[in-house]
Amino acid sequence: MGSEITYAIAAGVLGGGVYALMAAGLTLVFGVLDIINVAQGILVVLGAYLSYVLYRHLHINLFVGLLITVPAMFGIGVVIYWLFIRPLRGSERTSMTLLACFAVALIIEGVLYREFGSNYVSINAPVTSASVHVLGIYLPDIYLYGFGLAVLTIVALYLMLYRTGFGRSVRATMQNQTAARLIGIDVTRVSALTFGIGTGVTAIGGMVYGSISGGFTPNSGYDLISRLLAIVILAGLGSIGGALAAAVFMTTAEALVDIWQPTWAVAVFYLAMIIILAVRPSGLFGRRAVRAQ
Amino acid sequence: MASHRARFLALGMTAVLATGVLAACGSSGNSSASSKKPILIGASLSLTGDFSADGQAYQRGYELWASYVNSHGGILGRKVKLIIKNDNSSPTQVDTNYTDLITVDHVNLVFGPFSSLLTAPSAEVAHRYGFAFVEGAGGAPIVFSEKLPNVFDVSLPVANELDPFVDWLKSLPASQRPKTAAYPMANDPFATPQVQLAQSEMQPLGIKTVYSKIFPEEVPDYLPNADLVAHANPDAVVLGSTDVPTVASFIHGFEQQHFNPKIFIAAAGPDQGAAFTSAVGVANADGMMVPDAWYPGYPSAQSQAMVKAYVAKYGGTASDVNADVAEAYSVGQVTEQAVEGTHSFEGSKLIAYLHSGKIFTSVQGPVQFNHLGENVKAIAFIFQWQDGKFVQVLPANAKGSVKILYPKPHWAS
Incomplete structure (x- = not known):
C-alpha cells in the first residue's frame, strides 16, 4: 500500500502540472478580462491538433513545434477577441461573452471535424512512452516535461505581469478598466493581447495533452473544460500560480482515491472543492481585489 | 463533470445537424401509387461525440445495406429511404430522436443506435410505440434486463465475448x-x-x-x-x-x-485497425x-460482397472495414427478411416473426433470437x-x- 501511495502522489503531482498548463490561459483571461472562456477546452484540443500535424505530418519535434504553435495560437486568440469579444459591451457583457465563447468553441469544433473527421488521432511520439527511474519509481518523461513547462509558463506569466510595462497595463486593466483608460492605457489593445497570450499559452498545454492522451477528437474538449474551470475556481479566479496548486490538489486527490475506488475519484475532488469554497469563497489563492471591478 | 457535460451537450444540440441520407436510386417493379412511396427507416446515430467513430461506421453500414436493397428492387417492391438523426452520443438525445422519428417523421421501421448505453433508452421508446427494434450494438446485459419483447440484437451478446x-x-x-x-x-x-x-x-x-x-x-x-x-x-x-x-x-x-x-x-480498441x-x-x-x-476476412460470400462494396463506395482497403459496418449491415438484412417474411411493417407481426425461432442470414453469419432477443447463433x-x-x-x-x-x-x- 505504501508504494501505491507513492505512485499515486507522483502521478498526481505530475498530472497536476499538465492541468495547470492547460488552465493557465483560462485563469489569465478571466483575471484580466472578466471572461469565463468556455472555449478553453477546445483551444487545448486545437493546440493538440496543431502539434499532431507538425509532428506526424511535417516531422517537427514536439517541443520545437511550440515555436510555431504558440505564435499561431496567439494570433488565433487575438482574432477571436477582436471578432467575438470586443464588440460586446454593457451590463450583459459577462453573460454575453460566455455565449460568444461557446459559439467560438462550436466553430472551432466544426472546423476540426471538417479537417480531421471524427476518428481519434494520436501523437504517439517516443517521449510519451519514455520514463526515468528516480528513488525507486518510474517517472514518465512527458509528465516531467509537462510539469517543467507549467512552472516555466507560470513564472513567465508572473514576470510579464509584475516586471514589465505591459504587465502594469494589464494589472491596471484588471483592477479598473475605466481608470486605466483615464491614464492613457489602450484597454482594447491590452485586452486583445492578453487574450492572445492566454490562447498562445494554451498551445503548450495542448501539445502536452495531445501527448499524454491515447487519442483525441474534436469532441475531446468537453471532457476537459469542466475540470479546467474547477481548477480555476478552486485556485481563486485570476490566480495564475494558484492554478498549479489547485491542479496538483485535484489530480493528487483523484490518484489517491483511485487506489481505493476509481469511480469515486472525480466525485471526491468535487466534494473537496465544494467544502473549500464554502470556507474560502474566493478560492485557495483568490483575492477580492482581483475581482474588485 | 457529468452535469457540466450534460449542459454542454444540451446546448450543443442546437448546432447539431439532423442528417437525412437518401439511399441510392434504382427501378421499381411495382406500379401501384402506394407502393411507389419509399419505406422510411429511422435511426439515431452518434455522428459526433464520444461514439462518433463507431456512429459514422454504422451510418456507412446502414447506407451500404440501403444501396444494396434499392439496387435489387427494394423491399416488397418499395425503395427504402433512411432518416438518420445525430444523437451526439447522448442517451437523452437518442430518446428524443427516436420519439421524433416515430411521431414526427412517421417512419415505417427503426434501426438501433450505436452502443448499449444508447440502445437501452431507445429500445424503450420503440417499445412504447409498438416498433420492433432490431439493433447491432446493444449486446450488454442492461439492454436485455428490461426484458422488452421488441429488442433483437443481431450481434454477439457482450457478456460472452x-x-x-x-x-x-x-x-x-x-x-x-x-x-x-x-x-x-x-x-x-x-x-x-x-x-x-x-x-x-x-x-x-x-x-x-x-x-x-x-x-x-x-x-x-x-x-x-x-x-x-x-x-x-x-x-x-x-x-x-x-x-x-x-x-x-x-x-x-x-x-x-x-x-x-x-x-x-x-474488450475494444485493438479491433480498430x-x-x-x-x-x-x-x-x-x-x-x-x-x-x-466479425472481421474483414470473414469467410462468407455475403460478407465479402459487402466488404467489396464498401471499398468501392468509400475507398481504402478491406482492413479499413471494421465490425461496426457489418453489424449495421446485418440489422438491415434481418429486418428486410422479417418484413418480407410477414409482408408487413406492423410492429407486432414483425416482433412475433423475429421471435419465431427462424434462422436469419447476415454478413456476420446466422442469426436466431432467444426469448430476450439475443442472437444465440453468434460465435x-x-x-x-x-x-x-x-x-x-x-x-x-x-x-x-x-x-x-x-x-x-x-x-x-
Whole structure:
C-alpha cells in the first residue's frame, strides 16, 4: 500500500502540472478580462491538433513545434477577441461573452471535424512512452516535461505581469478598466493581447495533452473544460500560480482515491472543492481585489 | 463533470445537424401509387461525440445495406429511404430522436443506435410505440434486463465475448497458465460485464486477481490507473475498454513503468485497425488481443460482397472495414427478411416473426433470437495482432484460426 501511495502522489503531482498548463490561459483571461472562456477546452484540443500535424505530418519535434504553435495560437486568440469579444459591451457583457465563447468553441469544433473527421488521432511520439527511474519509481518523461513547462509558463506569466510595462497595463486593466483608460492605457489593445497570450499559452498545454492522451477528437474538449474551470475556481479566479496548486490538489486527490475506488475519484475532488469554497469563497489563492471591478 | 457535460451537450444540440441520407436510386417493379412511396427507416446515430467513430461506421453500414436493397428492387417492391438523426452520443438525445422519428417523421421501421448505453433508452421508446427494434450494438446485459419483447440484437451478446479466451486458458496446462491477472474496467455497460464474467471464470482456474477496479470512462488520462496495474505486476491484463485511447493510454503507461504482461486482451480498441496501430505503433500492437464476432476476412460470400462494396463506395482497403459496418449491415438484412417474411411493417407481426425461432442470414453469419432477443447463433472469436497483421487466433480449432502468440512480446521501446 505504501508504494501505491507513492505512485499515486507522483502521478498526481505530475498530472497536476499538465492541468495547470492547460488552465493557465483560462485563469489569465478571466483575471484580466472578466471572461469565463468556455472555449478553453477546445483551444487545448486545437493546440493538440496543431502539434499532431507538425509532428506526424511535417516531422517537427514536439517541443520545437511550440515555436510555431504558440505564435499561431496567439494570433488565433487575438482574432477571436477582436471578432467575438470586443464588440460586446454593457451590463450583459459577462453573460454575453460566455455565449460568444461557446459559439467560438462550436466553430472551432466544426472546423476540426471538417479537417480531421471524427476518428481519434494520436501523437504517439517516443517521449510519451519514455520514463526515468528516480528513488525507486518510474517517472514518465512527458509528465516531467509537462510539469517543467507549467512552472516555466507560470513564472513567465508572473514576470510579464509584475516586471514589465505591459504587465502594469494589464494589472491596471484588471483592477479598473475605466481608470486605466483615464491614464492613457489602450484597454482594447491590452485586452486583445492578453487574450492572445492566454490562447498562445494554451498551445503548450495542448501539445502536452495531445501527448499524454491515447487519442483525441474534436469532441475531446468537453471532457476537459469542466475540470479546467474547477481548477480555476478552486485556485481563486485570476490566480495564475494558484492554478498549479489547485491542479496538483485535484489530480493528487483523484490518484489517491483511485487506489481505493476509481469511480469515486472525480466525485471526491468535487466534494473537496465544494467544502473549500464554502470556507474560502474566493478560492485557495483568490483575492477580492482581483475581482474588485 | 457529468452535469457540466450534460449542459454542454444540451446546448450543443442546437448546432447539431439532423442528417437525412437518401439511399441510392434504382427501378421499381411495382406500379401501384402506394407502393411507389419509399419505406422510411429511422435511426439515431452518434455522428459526433464520444461514439462518433463507431456512429459514422454504422451510418456507412446502414447506407451500404440501403444501396444494396434499392439496387435489387427494394423491399416488397418499395425503395427504402433512411432518416438518420445525430444523437451526439447522448442517451437523452437518442430518446428524443427516436420519439421524433416515430411521431414526427412517421417512419415505417427503426434501426438501433450505436452502443448499449444508447440502445437501452431507445429500445424503450420503440417499445412504447409498438416498433420492433432490431439493433447491432446493444449486446450488454442492461439492454436485455428490461426484458422488452421488441429488442433483437443481431450481434454477439457482450457478456460472452471473452468466452473463447477463457476456454483457451482452461485448455492450457496449469504450469503454463498465467498465475495472476488484473481487471481494470471502464464504467460502461459494454466493457464491464464481459470482463467481470471472465474474471469470475478465471479465478477458479487458479489465476489470482491482483487488481480489479472500475474507473470512470471519460477521464483525459489514465496514468494513475495504469501505474496501479503495473505496480500489481500481473501476468495477464484483461482491460474493459471501449475505445482506442483507453488501450493506448494503458500501453503507454505500462511502457513508462517497464511493465510487460504475458497476456494483454482488451474488450475494444485493438479491433480498430489503423487507428489502433497509429496510436500505439505497429510493433507495440504485437500480441495484443481483442474479442469480436466479425472481421474483414470473414469467410462468407455475403460478407465479402459487402466488404467489396464498401471499398468501392468509400475507398481504402478491406482492413479499413471494421465490425461496426457489418453489424449495421446485418440489422438491415434481418429486418428486410422479417418484413418480407410477414409482408408487413406492423410492429407486432414483425416482433412475433423475429421471435419465431427462424434462422436469419447476415454478413456476420446466422442469426436466431432467444426469448430476450439475443442472437444465440453468434460465435465469438479472439483476434490478435501478429507482425502487423490482425489475425483470428481463437477458438483454436475454428476455421481460419492461426497459432496464438503467447507470451506477448515485450513493448518495442
